[in-house]
Amino acid sequence: MLNPSNHFAWTPLHSKIHQTLRQRQLLLPNDRILIAVSGGQDSLCLAKLLLDLRRKWHWQLAIAHCDHGWRPDSKANAEYVAQLAHSWDLPFHLVTAENLADHSEASARQWRYQVLEAIATEHNYGTIVLGHTQSDRAETLLFNLMRGTGADGLQALTWQRQLTDKIKLVRPLLEVTRSQTGEFCSGAAIFIWEDATNQDLKYARNRIRKELIPYLCTHFNPQVEQQIAQTAELLRAEVEYLEVIACELLQQCLPQNQQKVNSNPEKNMVNRRILFTAPLAIQRRMMRRWLQKVLPANPNFEQIEKLIQLIGSSNGSQTDPFPGGAIARVEGDWIILDQSTTKN
Ligand SMILES: Nc1ncnc2c1ncn2[C@@H]1O[C@H](COP(=O)(O)OP(=O)(O)OP(=O)(O)O)[C@@H](O)[C@H]1O
Numbered sequence: 091m092l093n094p095s096n097h098f099a100w101t102p103l104h105s106k107i108h109q110t111l112r113q114r115q116l117l118l119p120n121d122r123i124l125i126a127v128s129g130g131q132d133s134l135c136l137a138k139l140l141l142d143l144r145r146k147w148h149w150q151l152a153i154a155h156c157d158h159g160w161r162p163d164s165k166a167n168a169e170y171v172a173q174l175a176h177s178w179d180l181p182f183h184l185v186t187a188e189n190l191a192d193h194s195e196a197s198a199r200q201w202r203y204q205v206l207e208a209i210a211t212e213h214n215y216g217t218i219v220l221g222h223t224q225s226d227r228a229e230t231l232l233f234n235l236m237r238g239t240g241a242d243g244l245q246a247l248t249w250q251r252q253l254t255d256k257i258k259l260v261r262p263l264l265e266v267t268r269s270q271t272g273e274f275c276s277g278a279a280i281f282i283w284e285d286a287t288n289q290d291l292k293y294a295r296n297r298i299r300k301e302l303i304p305y306l307c308t309h310f311n312p313q314v315e316q317q318i319a320q321t322a323e324l325l326r327a328e329v330e331y332l333e334v335i336a337c338e339l340l341q342q343c344l345p346q347n348q349q350k351v352n353s354n355p356e357k358n359m360v361n362r363r364i365l366f367t368a369p370l371a372i373q374r375r376m377m378r379r380w381l382q383k384v385l386p387a388n389p390n391f392e393q394i395e396k397l398i399q400l401i402g403s404s405n406g407s408q409t410d411p412f413p414g415g416a417i418a419r420v421e422g423d424w425i426i427l428d429q430s431t432t433k434n
Pocket residue numbers: 125126127128129130131132133134154155156157158202219220221222226288
């Protein structure tokens with residue numbers, strides 16, 4: 091079942107990943123890297139590729155597995171990953187969920203990220219790598235598109251992002267398809283732990299993977315996964331650019347960066363005069379950033395739109411309360427969120 095050998099045949103996928111890592115500067119030589127391994131083909135492929143490339147990059151690698159405890163075979167799954175880590179002579183970290191109340195994919199993911207962050211913090215790994223592929227990226231874009239989203243949701247899975255000041259999340263396989271990871275594992279004689287829930291059509295994501303994408307491939311474009319992933323990649327660069335502009339605009343609008351502030355400068359306030367001429371896309375992003383700083387939860391579309399309305403409203407106009415009770419109002423050039431009812 092296991093492949094005890096550390097000897098390997100260099101494949102085109104090794105070259106591709108080596109190049110991707112270098113060109114995109116996803117990982118650096120000597121990095122301490124925690125590989126999140128579910129036991130499925132994508133993360134196993136990723137782990138083996140990094141293991142094989144380690145000699146060139148001098149990384150310190152470790153494997154983490156999160157056992158949600160949902161499936162009857164979850165303990166055996168965790169033991170398999172542990173055995174594999176052992177056979178590859180890599181440190182292994184296992185966390186088993188006590189009792190995950192909510193069996194949704196979203197809460198499982200949230201729990202996993204918390205667990206991975208905790209392991210990385212405790213053991214000083216600066217990077218966590220995940221096995222998301224081009225296929226996941228296409229599925230995520232479609233999933234988010236159907237739920238309703240902006241360009242941010244459609245960029246679907248970024249190559250890297252900071253999880254904390256000291257830990258970054260990296261996805262090196264975003265240009266690799268699921269069939270490539272499957273072929274790689276079979277070529278390297280790595281047993282894949284099949285997750286039965288991946289077959290369950292009650293999950294929207296599985297329906298996208300098993301029904302929608304094959305349909306689109308047959309009836310529209312056999313390369314549909316690649317094309318959709320490319321769209322995500324284009325949007326990623328655009329989102330990155332717009333976010334930089336929005337961030338700069340927010341800085342300009344804050345009272346500490348204004349020459350004349352008559353009102354109390356400690357208030358949560360932005361100067362709406364500066365916003366008048368900004369494009370709507372930038373206004374929205376700027377307002378979202380501002381709300382993220384002052385509201386207890388991530389703002390939604392309607393909440394952002396309420397603030398956008400105030401940019402051109404008459405003096406004294408106000409919104410109804412935001413979560414946490416804050417109310418935004420217009421006072422001359424300023425839009426003010428009452429500080430007493432928002433988070434610090
Ligand atoms: N239980 C888990 N423990 C550790 N890491 C996980 C676990 N589940 C998922 N991951 C990480 O998150 C990535 C994406 O997970 P997702 O559930 O979308 O795909 P997956 O079908 O589990 O992928 P894989 O083919 O690697 O199993 C995985 O490739 C892996 O790096």
